[in-house]
Amino acid sequence: MLVKVKSVCFLGVDVHEVDVEVHVSARGLPTFEIIGLADRAISESKLRLRSALQVSAIHFPQKKLVVNLAPADLHKIGSFYDLPIAAGIISITQDLELPGDSLFFGEVSLDGSLRSTNGIFSTVLFAKEHGYKRVFLPSTSLEDSVGISDIDIIEVSSLSQLTVLLKQKTFVPRRPANKPLFDTRPPDISELKGQPLLKRALQISAAGGHNLLMVGPPGTGKTMSARLFADLLAPLSEEEFVEVNKIYSSCGRSADIIYKRPFRMPHHTTTLSGLIGGGNIPVPGEITLAHRGVLFLDELSEFKTETLESLRQPLEDGYIKMSRARWTYTFPSKFLLIAASNPCPCGYYGSSSHVCKCSMHMVHAYQRKLSGPLLDRIDLHVNVPEVETSALDNLPSPSITSSDIYWDQILFARAVQHARFKDASFMNNGSIDPRHIFSYCPLSKEASLFLKKCSKQFSLSARSYYKVIKLSRTIADLSHCKDIHVDHLSEAVQYRTKLLSV
Amino acid sequence: MHLFDSPIVRELLYSDPLYPQLLKGIPSFPKTLYYLGKLRGNLFNKCLSIVGSRDMSPYATRVLDLFFEDLTGTDITIVSGFMCGVDQYAHTLALRNGLSTVAVLPYGVEHVADAATCGLRDSILSSNGLVLSEYAGADPPRKWMFHKRNRIVAGISSCVLVVEAGANSGSLITADYAYKFSRKVYAVPGNIFDPGSKGITQILSSFAKAVDCGWEIVNNYSVTRDRSDTIKTTLAHSADPVNARILSSLTISGMRVDELSALTSIEIPVLNSKLTQLQLQGFVKEWRGKFYAC
Numbered sequence: 001m002l003v004k005v006k007s008v009c010f011l012g013v014d015v016h017e018v019d020v021e022v023h024v025s026a027r028g029l030p031t032f033e034i035i036g037l038a039d040r041a042i043s044e045s046k047l048r049l050r051s052a053l054q055v056s057a058i059h060f061p062q063k064k065l066v067v068n069l070a071p072a073d074l075h076k077i078g079s080f081y082d083l084p085i086a087a088g089i090i091s092i093t094q095d096l097e098l099p100g101d102s103l104f105f106g107e108v109s110l111d112g113s114l115r116s117t118n119g120i121f122s123t124v125l126f127a128k129e130h131g132y133k134r135v136f137l138p139s140t141s142l143e144d145s146v147g148i149s150d151i152d153i154i155e156v157s158s159l160s161q162l163t164v165l166l167k168q169k170t171f172v173p174r175r176p177a178n179k180p181l182f183d184t185r186p187p188d189i190s191e192l193k194g195q196p197l198l199k200r201a202l203q204i205s206a207a208g209g210h211n212l213l214m215v216g217p218p219g220t221g222k223t224m225s226a227r228l229f230a231d232l233l234a235p236l237s238e239e240e241f242v243e244v245n246k247i248y249s250s251c252g253r254s255a256d257i258i259y260k261r262p263f264r265m266p267h268h269t270t271t272l273s274g275l276i277g278g279g280n281i282p283v284p285g286e287i288t289l290a291h292r293g294v295l296f297l298d299e300l301s302e303f304k305t306e307t308l309e310s311l312r313q314p315l316e317d318g319y320i321k322m323s324r325a326r327w328t329y330t331f332p333s334k335f336l337l338i339a340a341s342n343p344c345p346c347g348y349y350g351s352s353s354h355v356c357k358c359s360m361h362m363v364h365a366y367q368r369k370l371s372g373p374l375l376d377r378i379d380l381h382v383n384v385p386e387v388e389t390s391a392l393d394n395l396p397s398p399s400i401t402s403s404d405i406y407w408d409q410i411l412f413a414r415a416v417q418h419a420r421f422k423d424a425s426f427m428n429n430g431s432i433d434p435r436h437i438f439s440y441c442p443l444s445k446e447a448s449l450f451l452k453k454c455s456k457q458f459s460l461s462a463r464s465y466y467k468v469i470k471l472s473r474t475i476a477d478l479s480h481c482k483d484i485h486v487d488h489l490s491e492a493v494q495y496r497t498k499l500l501s502v
Numbered sequence: 503m504h505l506f507d508s509p510i511v512r513e514l515l516y517s518d519p520l521y522p523q524l525l526k527g528i529p530s531f532p533k534t535l536y537y538l539g540k541l542r543g544n545l546f547n548k549c550l551s552i553v554g555s556r557d558m559s560p561y562a563t564r565v566l567d568l569f570f571e572d573l574t575g576t577d578i579t580i581v582s583g584f585m586c587g588v589d590q591y592a593h594t595l596a597l598r599n600g601l602s603t604v605a606v607l608p609y610g611v612e613h614v615a616d617a618a619t620c621g622l623r624d625s626i627l628s629s630n631g632l633v634l635s636e637y638a639g640a641d642p643p644r645k646w647m648f649h650k651r652n653r654i655v656a657g658i659s660s661c662v663l664v665v666e667a668g669a670n671s672g673s674l675i676t677a678d679y680a681y682k683f684s685r686k687v688y689a690v691p692g693n694i695f696d697p698g699s700k701g702i703t704q705i706l707s708s709f710a711k712a713v714d715c716g717w718e719i720v721n722n723y724s725v726t727r728d729r730s731d732t733i734k735t736t737l738a739h740s741a742d743p744v745n746a747r748i749l750s751s752l753t754i755s756g757m758r759v760d761e762l763s764a765l766t767s768i769e770i771p772v773l774n775s776k777l778t779q780l781q782l783q784g785f786v787k788e789w790r791g792k793f794y795a796c
Contacts, residue, residue, distance in 0.1 A: 195760065197774075200771060200774075352696075354697075356697075360586075383758070385760060387760075454778065490775040491771050491774040491778070494778055
């Protein structure tokens with residue numbers, strides 16, 4: 001007697017259909033084998049199911065029982081195959097037909113009840129996208145499939161209840177819950193005391209999606225502003241919501257649904273594979289967990305050079321491919337990079353209040369580590385100096401834009417970009433590639449001449465040249481200007497790399 | 503490294519009449535000096551040593567520019583340590599103003615510290631200057647060599663000018679030696695809030711004399727020349743009142759954008775924009791994150 005039950009397996013962030021083939025044979029000694037490159041958790045299923053079925057007073061066949069998880073050459077990992085296997089066994093021993101167009105997913109406890117596991121969101125999404133009618137899930141996991149429409153969720157609370165459902169042949173579906181609404185109140189930027197230059201840089205970065213580097217002594221609010229920055233970002237769009245949750249669900253990273261853009265802050269001791277992903281069976285790294293969100297690298301110069309180098313390609317491409325013998329895994333990695341660093345080993349080079357204890361050689365070596373191809377891909381560089389303690393108590397000076405205007409400008413700039421890139425593959429000014437710069441950011445003759453002058457005066461490299469144009473497009477958008485003016489360019493020029501001016 | 507045209511190293515014994523006389527007066531003077539270049543008889547007659555920090559600020563640059571206006575046309579030999587910063591700028595200005603210059607190295611006379619300074623070395627040698635050292639051969643620099651070199655820089659001249667020095671600057675060692683050898687030590691006052699000037703304040707409060715132009719130093723040497731009054735034409739402030747406000751708020755110790763914004767009440771986007779334009783026009787210079795009026 002052979003029955004095939006549909007389930008899934010996860011390969012990186014991708015989901016694959018799996019046929020759980022359950023075969024009960026009269027011949028041979030009573031055994032229970034699970035094959036198909038199953039991991040340990042799955043092979044433990046055998047004991048789980050045996051006890052669970054007995055406790056549920058469902059007959060466990062004393063025959064040769066073989067379960068094959070096909071395709072047989074993909075690694076199967078997870079404890080959720082319990083339900084499909086159990087469904088297959090019940091179908092054979094109770095002579096009940098399993099409904100077509102259905103996926104089964106769930107872990108079984110020894111007492112026969114079902115437990116929720118990670119991976120619900122991805123499974124339900126997969127089912128919807130591949131034309132399934134319904135998914136059988138543990139009843140405790142309903143919240144995890146938020147926001148996916150047009151698919152029936154059949155709640156299963158225990159194996160005995162499953163048997164009843166299959167006998168009845170009618171299933172009462174539940175629809176996944178709708179996404180809750182969140183208020184989009186703008187964050188309070190006055191939490192960050194002083195630092196008008198930094199606030200402006202955060203505004204430009206948030207509006208146009210430009211990577212940002214902050215350089216300054218310890219304690220100047222670099223870490224705090226990175227956290228504040230996360231709140232400045234636009235809410236996740238529908239597609240982005242699905243993308244992000246698919247990642248976290250498939251890779252077993254979160255049992256909860258992600259509603260806000262991810263904010264990842266890996267410590268500088270993170271390994272290369274921890275950062276970009278890897279392993280024998282690849283798991284996503286920080287860059288993938290930061291997809292559609294922010295990757296904040298604090299103490300940038302403390303990261304190993306090779307670790308930072310590995311960021312270059314994914315930062316450029318928006319994804320990272322990892323080849324293994326059996327499969328090539330592609331992990332998405334479209335993130336905004338925010339980095340913070342001290343200017344020298346002791347942290348106080350250029351400080352007006354502390355003496356720098358480093359020799360010039362040490363400072364040079366430290367800053368040289370910051371430079372390079374990674375920095376090239378960061379559009380905004382700002383120095384973040386110490387704030388006078390008096391400014392911490394005073395009212396904000398008139399030169400700081402009020403919080404409302406600050407926020408409104410960002411929203412306006414986003415709307416303009418949304419319209420501008422309607423038919424393009426990029427979504428904001430920061431991700432325009434050099435080939436398309438002049439079609440999206442045309443410059444008047446006057447502006448062009450001005451830029452050439454700046455290029456000469458400040459020795460701008462070709463990359464910096466394009467960065468300035470992209471930044472000035474965002475600055476123009478923030479100021480509600482259709483064209484890029486000289487003023488926008490001349491402000492943009494100030495955000496170039498100014499590490500050590502010798 | 504220059505593979506061809508290697509200059510010949512010559513020895514200068516203390517017994518030689520060309521050996522700098524003042525140097526012989528210091529305790530444990532170097533018995534032998536090794537040098538590159540053409541040594542003429544009166545090179546060491548009137549020597550002024552100029553020392554200062556390696557991390558030279560635009561202020562120090564302007565100071566040296568100003569002082570050399572008074573040194574031009576004299577027959578004073580400028581002695582310095584060939585290190586980056588004040589030393590090298592002093593050598594450069596000496597060459598530019600037609601003055602002889604002597605570089606005293608803290609390493610073997612044939613050692614080349616880095617390719618960038620080769621040009622300066624060659625310029626010094628081709629303009630009747632000297633590159634000398636207590637150490638023959640190509641010994642790389644070691645810690646003790648700096649102190650020993652500093653005593654030569656102090657002892658070879660009748661006056662020492664310290665342009666800019668932080669609390670732990672090597673120039674203070676030179677100044678100390680000069681004081682011990684009863685030389686005249688001059689120091690240019692700096693900004694009391696700037697850590698880069700702490701050394702200056704130290705020596706000014708003990709043995710150094712404050713000086714704000716080269717004239718007083720030149721007076722120590724019996725030189726006769728015409729001092730042409732050079733009136734620096736002040737650049738007219740731009741017609742733009744915002745620019746004028748920015749320029750008048752920039753202090754000599756430099757200001758960051760944040761401070762400037764608070765002081766002038768000009769918002770960051772406008773301020774950044776104006777600063778770029780002022781830099782293009784040459785009215786403002788940017789260094790280490792701070793802005794200075796030129």
